[in-house]
Amino acid sequence: MKKIMRGLMVLVLLVGCMSGCGSSKEDAAEIIDEAIKELKKVESYNTNLKIILDMNMKSGGSTINGLFDADLSLDHLVKEEVAHVKGTMQIETMGVSESDKMEIYAFKEDGKYVQYSKSGEADSWSFEESKQMLAFNSVELLEAMKTADKLETDGSGEVDGKKTNVVEATVDGETIQKALDMMEDDEETASMMSMFSGSDFSEIDFVVKMQFYKDSGLPASLEMDFTSFSEEIMKSMNDSELYGDMDFEMSFEEFKITLTHSNYDKVKAIDVPEKFDVSSDDYSGNYEDGVDNPKGDWNRFEFTYQGKNYKLPLSYSDLEAMGFTVSEDTLKNTTVAAKGSEYWVEATNDKKQTIILSFYNESDSKKKLAECKISSIQIDDDISADIDLELPGGIRLGKTEAELNKAYPEFSNKYTSDVHRSYSYYGDLDKDERLNIEINEEGKISLIIYERQ
Incomplete structure (x- = not known):
């Protein structure tokens, strides 16, 4: 579970690092500025995180379909720096489907950010220190989006029955490569990103769709559609020196991450257990x-x-x-x-x-x-x-x-x-x-x- 969450954090971090030097439309930037101003006042909120990854891998004469589906809810007390994640993950491959519950508590302990997590019906927890607070709705992310290579409004939308302003941020391949290079400072993240070694991102663009509530100006949702992006990455990897000889093809039916923000200042408390029974390793064994x-x-x-x-x-x-x-x-x-x-x-x-x-x-x-x-x-x-x-x-x-x-x-x-x-x-x-x-x-x-x- 921790590796899956780590992979998700890498993707979110990648988006957050995608800051270029291109120009942006003034009205789109103003919408984000308003959201930043209002978000700084927020004391709590809820984020619903949905992940869908539907992919096929063809090797020789065989094709294997894999499906990963996650539906998670995160409550965050901003000033107290406490977060609670709870939800389900489902993995399906070769006709076999497995579903598992997951839960995470994240907070500051002895001056350090920590996370306690468990999956399924496990009695014990896994422990991990983190460099930052677990949060999917942050001022830092919005500030990074402001400096995307291309930023523009895209009309009106609706989230949870409320009217929204829609903004799209486009990042080019050069910026993506810079973001990957920046992430090499983190040893664990760099290890995960090593799979992209030798790949050419120059022709790849990535679009992030953001929505902001019209009545409050606060972030309503952030949608990252990795489908085409992932297809281009696989094509680049297959053309690279490192992966060129590998006899497999990978295609993506859908790869999408959606964050929906709601209940601003309505999350009043998070009951953190007084004691966590920590397992001796990540696998509760x-x-x-x-x-x-x-x-x-x-x-x-x-x-x-x-x-x-x-x-x-x-x-x-x-x-x-x-x-x-x-x-x-x-x-x-x-x-x-x-x-x-x-x-x-x-x-x-x-x-x-x-x-x-x-x-x-x-x-x-x-x-x-x-x-x-x-x-x-x-x-x-x-x-x-x-x-x-x-x-x-x-x-x-x-x-x-x-x-x-x-x-x-x-x-x-x-x-x-x-x-x-x-x-x-x-x-x-x-x-x-x-x-x-x-x-x-x-x-x-x-x-x-x-x-x-």
């Missing part, structure tokens, strides 16, 4: 360190399938011998970029059992899928049920945690949460030797990832 290079048969990187022995890394002929096939279109049209690149593919047998494979290219040139090594194999309860695949020591899907610990008594680390446990085993890191096993609520092995390059 506990890690237990094991040993380096744990001993045991797990590091033979061998397995049996239907009574026959195989060893990682596999060749494509090994996969065929096992009776698994990759779609003809994927096999024909997919290439794996050079210098240690990986490509994840599903393969299916005649029993409709599916395994997930990583094709690894260690050469200095691109290769067809079938020419690469298969460095990793993944099986799980959902797609590989009843598969006759067994690791050394008799470990397979459905075995108990006790049987796992007996076969592999040493591990690199163990993660325990309220709903599942996972074990990790690491060998020679230069060869990316690892085994990951998850235990479900019933105490049985539900997922296995076995890898060696």
